[in-house]
Amino acid sequence: MPLNxxxxxxxxxxxRSDLPAQITAQRRRVADxxxxxxxxxxxxxxxxxxxxxxxxxxxxxxxxxxxxASGVLDADFNGPTIPALLSLPVARCTLHEDGIAPxxxxxxxxxxxxxxxxxxxxxxxxxxxxxxxxxxxxxxxAATLREFLADVAWGTLDELLVDLPPGVQRFQELxxxxxxxxxxxxxxxxxxxxxxxxxxxxxxxxxxxATPLGVVENMxxxxxxxxxxxxxAAEFGIPVLARVPFHPSDDxxxxxxxxxxxxx
Amino acid sequence: xxxxxxxxxxQMQFEERRLPGDGTLAAAFxxxxxxxxxxxxxxxMETQLVAxxxxxxxxxxxxxxxxxxxxxxxxxxxxxxxxxxxxxxxxGNGFSPAWSPEAQERLARVPGFVRGMVKRIYLDYAKDxxxxxxxxxxxxxxxxxxxxxxx
Numbered sequence: 001m002p003l004n005x006x007x008x009x010x011x012x013x014x015x016r017s018d019l020p021a022q023i024t025a026q027r028r029r030v031a032d033x034x035x036x037x038x039x040x041x042x043x044x045x046x047x048x049x050x051x052x053x054x055x056x057x058x059x060x061x062x063x064x065x066x067x068x069a070s071g072v073l074d075a076d077f078n079g080p081t082i083p084a085l086l087s088l089p090v091a092r093c094t095l096h097e098d099g100i101a102p103x104x105x106x107x108x109x110x111x112x113x114x115x116x117x118x119x120x121x122x123x124x125x126x127x128x129x130x131x132x133x134x135x136x137x138x139x140x141x142a143a144t145l146r147e148f149l150a151d152v153a154w155g156t157l158d159e160l161l162v163d164l165p166p167g168v169q170r171f172q173e174l175x176x177x178x179x180x181x182x183x184x185x186x187x188x189x190x191x192x193x194x195x196x197x198x199x200x201x202x203x204x205x206x207x208x209x210a211t212p213l214g215v216v217e218n219m220x221x222x223x224x225x226x227x228x229x230x231x232x233a234a235e236f237g238i239p240v241l242a243r244v245p246f247h248p249s250d251d252x253x254x255x256x257x258x259x260x261x262x263x264x
Numbered sequence: 265x266x267x268x269x270x271x272x273x274x275q276m277q278f279e280e281r282r283l284p285g286d287g288t289l290a291a292a293f294x295x296x297x298x299x300x301x302x303x304x305x306x307x308x309m310e311t312q313l314v315a316x317x318x319x320x321x322x323x324x325x326x327x328x329x330x331x332x333x334x335x336x337x338x339x340x341x342x343x344x345x346x347x348x349x350x351x352x353x354x355x356g357n358g359f360s361p362a363w364s365p366e367a368q369e370r371l372a373r374v375p376g377f378v379r380g381m382v383k384r385i386y387l388d389y390a391k392d393x394x395x396x397x398x399x400x401x402x403x404x405x406x407x408x409x410x411x412x413x414x415x
Contacts, residue, residue, distance in 0.1 A: 003270055004270070004273070005268060005270055006268060006273065008266055011266050011268060011275045013274075013275040013277075015266070015275065015276075015277050015278050015293075016277070016278040016322050016323045017265070017278050017319075017320070017321050017322050017323050018323060019265065019317075019319050019321075022318075022319040022320070022323070023317070023319065026318060029328075090342075092344055092345065092346060092347040093345055093346050093347070094346075094347055094348075094349040095330060095346055095347065095348050095349055095380070096349040099330050100330050100331060100346070101349065116345070117334070117338065117341050117342060117345045117377075118338075118340055118341060118342065119340050119341065119342050120342075122340040123340060124338065124340060125338070125339045125340045126337045126338060126339060127336075127337050127338075127339050128287075128308070128312040128337070129287060129308040129309050129312055131309075132309055135309055135312075135313060136309065136312045136313045136316045139313065139316035139317060140316040140333070140337055143316055143317065143318045143333040143334075144333065144334050146318070147318075147330075147331045147332070147333055147334050148331075148334075151330040151331045
């Protein structure tokens with residue numbers, strides 16, 4: 001005689017754990033925090049070494065100088081560089097009733113990064129079992145992203161730029177956490193190899209209903225040959241927002257901001 | 265994750281949680297009809313996976329601390345990464361439980377990166393329950409009740 005066992009969804013009584021409600025509350029904290037942020041912009045490429053962080057920091061500084069309230073969430077937890085690019089000293093993070101105060105650059109860019117928390121020269125390491133870390137590590141990094149979004153007192157912002165690590169996984173986690181899909185700014189270098197990686201990343205972003213704002217071509221005029229930005233722009237029907245040379249001056253970022261401004 | 269008493273066809277209710285400190289977790293669930301109790305025992309990897317989600321089996325009575333998961337799980341954080349700002353006094357006002365010397369000693373052994381949060385959680389727990397002095401026993405009870413693995 002088989003046992004009569006109801007399925008998970010047939011059980012309707014609440015219990016103290018109520019894990020789905022705990023997850024819902026986490027999402028609500030993210031939404032509440034970002035209610036004063038006009039737009040979240042994910043800066044992605046799918047490729048490492050194309051200068052996402054460099055472009056993110058330059059754009060954030062330019063936006064701040066143009067009078068917009070900008071912030072940067074450094075979502076590259078294993079290779080955080082945004083504080084250094086914004087010339088932020090490592091200092092204590094202050095806890096307030098409202099959350100953790102972001103660091104603020106000389107131009108007024110608000111920033112939060114794992115680099116502000118880690119011991120100098122040490123990698124990001126989590127407490128946990130010594131084996132099979134792949135099972136839970138990515139989950140912990142997703143939780144870190146959620147807490148960076150929800151627990152930093154970002155305040156009122158015109159743009160919160162999210163500097164993503166290479167690949168698309170962090171972007172997918174971001175899209176799941178936000179109340180609405182983020183806008184996307186793609187960064188590439190001119191080469192066909194970069195083009196192919198960025199195409200894949202932009203396709204993944206489009207699949208998640210994210211709005212691609214345009215593509216920035218970085219490291220232009222140097223040793224990298226190709227026309228990646230033009231090809232990506234044609235394929236996705238988006239503008240080439242800027243071509244950034246090696247060692248751009250502040251003037252270059254002002255120009256980038258003016259071109260990007262209408263898209264942001 | 266739910267538990268069903270098949271014989272009574274009733275969803276079992278969370279009863280008690282224990283964290284032995286070796287990375288494992290024990291959570292007891294009781295059938296509201298027949299009173300039968302079963303225990304969920306998780307190995308360290310399963311415990312870690314639940315903790316990674318930022319949820320607690322059995323729930324919690326205290327609101328989440330800012331960056332609770334990051335501060336509780338990162339082992340390479342700077343000791344002085346966080347500082348309390350003005351008005352950051354924790355839950356409630358006025359009454360503040362005392363710390364026994366043994367509890368202070370134990371708190372001092374907590375890594376600096378997470379110590380401020382741990383201290384505040386124990387203070388909130390004690391205030392919530394009108395406990396006048398925080399002792400190691402209170403800390404042990406709070407750890408189990410609040411699911412503070414490793415704190």
